[in-house]
């Protein structure tokens with residue numbers, strides 16, 4: 001396998017419902033990534049795109065082919081990835097493997113979504129399509145509902161009384177909002193207190209509004225190149241040194257592991273093994289905080305904190321910039337936003353910028369050399385992890 | 393190879409208050425909901441069995457923000473129940489939302505009932521699901 005580097009990245013602002021199409025959003029992010037890579041559209045050999053609900057949000061399927069043509073990557077093979085919220089990371093992983101194998105030298109990976117454009121009722125309905133449609137949607141499961149079920153299981157398993165756990169979760173939200181305040185790309189920019197979180201509207205007990213990420217519109221893109229190609233294009237190649245992906249069936253059939261998610265533990269094991277790195281080597285991590293409790297579950301399975309202790313770690317600042325590992329210095333899905341097909345690509349955008357030392361100074365992780373991304377689709381139906389390392 | 397217990401058959405039985413699953417003739421494991429193979433040993437040597445539908449609540453949530461076309465059901469409580477035969481299953485629970493707390497629900501035994509979601513434009517028909525109630 002060849003070494004593969006990220007040589008350029010681009011991202012639109014993530015935000016509420018807006019009028020640009022999914023193709024237009026992706027085109028903007030892709031052009032920024034191409035320009036940063038010192039490449040022209042004709043240099044791109046293939047395109048890999050995460051897009052989940054284009055069919056529902058604007059009646060557009062096969063967005064990847066229209067996007068490729070739109071940006072001048074005429075007639076390249078273009079693939080769409082659908083793994084719910086993990087789609088973008090699946091696209092990055094597959095693109096990585098095609099370049100690592102030697103089949104391609106330079107590929108473009110993108111993600112685009114208009115989740116906010118759908119509005120809350122349709123977005124809630126379509127997001128629920130990533131639970132089991134026959135055996136779970138009948139009961140009216142929603143996405144917040146899935147993580148609400150896990151919240152009580154977490155409280156029971158680790159013997160953390162619910163009021164204490166709720167306060168820990170509020171600290172997770174406060175930290176994410178705080179980072180997002182300084183991120184120009186972020187969707188929700190506001191200062192929120194622990195009390196604001198505990199006073200917010202109930203969505204799916206015990207999760208409240210501030211425990212939930214928003215539905216966002218937005219796009220992101222990254223260019224991947226082989227080591228040889230990368231050295232000619234940039235002085236700052238960021239190498240993808242480990243990837244992992246795993247799947248699971250319906251939530252009920254994950255019962256032996258809940259509230260832990262088996263797919264994540266298998267995926268992250270693959271990525272650590274490939275990279276030869278361990279949790280203590282990771283300086284910063286963009287993890288899938290679709291809901292506050294998801295942050296705790298993820299941080300433990302990624303190996304950053306002992307099981308049942310990550311809420312306490314957040315309260316003590318151990319998950320913050322300057323702590324043991326800087327988690328979601330972008331604001332995460334909570335504040336930066338969650339345009340689902342673009343989210344995983346946006347995580348790679350963020351950690352690449354962090355490793356290059358190019359984010360807003362208020363949220364720059366100092367001396368960052370190694371970063372991880374973690375993206376969860378559905379109720380853990382797909383989980384994907386990527387480890388990236390500075391190449392200079 | 394024929395699918396032993398398709399959803400349509402499971403759904404029809406559930407509407408008649410019968411909860412069906414698959415028992416593995418090789419290892420004895422009960423698989424719910426129906427799959428092509430045994431969840432434990434991947435055998436296709438399966439037989440359809442009727443489950444009691446009784447069990448214990450493992451976790452729950454009360455939904456206040458519903459999906460399109462289901463707003464009128466709010467608030468409603470979802471439970472994951474460990475059936476007496478072992479598998480977990482998702483369903484609803486008859487309970488006053490104000491009384492849907494950990495103390496009142498976690499570990500409590502439930503009786504079995506059924507409710508039918510009539511379906512929406514995406515669901516390819518109606519979907520029956522367990523509607524549990526707290527056992528006396």
Ligand SMILES: [Zn+2]
Nearest residue numbers: 416419430433
């Ligand atoms: Zn078996």
